[in-house]
Amino acid sequence: MNEGCLPTDHEIVSWLVDIRIPLAHRVLWSLLDESEVRIGELLNLEVPDLALDDLMLHIAESKETSISEKAATGLRQLVGTRQQGPVFLGPNGDRLTSSEAAETFWAETGMSLHILRHGRLDRRSPSPTRHMLRGHLTHAS
Template identity: 50%
Template structure:
């Protein structure tokens, strides 16, 4: 399933978009990462307030990406007081799946 630039833009600008999806799509919009790669970071991979995000699993191997202040703020809000586990989780605490993220982006 692919999403169009229009769908991605809509997901980012719609205030009804849950933070977990908005943060994911911001990373996808701003950086050269795949959905599956963006969903892999664990909380220790994110230096809060820092300018980077560690992607441990990618087709090119582990990589660090520099992130914008907007992405850093979204990540900090998304993580909140959690200290371990996946960054991108559903409301029930289960890791967000690629299919769930794509389904949400296209309605």
């Protein structure tokens, strides 16, 4: 594991391709890493909120976010033929909870799931200003 504040791109990619980790978690982690969307917003997504051909997620009535083709592919695999219901399902078939997501991330990485809120932009251009704009005052070593 990386000794710095944030995981490296290499570490994150290794987690996202680890087939031992359930697909729902890997797709969630990918979206947390690449977007500004909060975990609660992602976990509340319903299948009809996905506009995968347009590479968009409809987060709320007036909020949308674009996603990568790779994330859209993961979401397509995750949702399969389902037309309704939660996007992210837990092991019991109910909506995945933030506690389940956080526990799985910790078990697999030894890190807090919150670290993905800092995403790729922070790993590529860490600065005190960026952390402050994202609501955190942390060092950028």
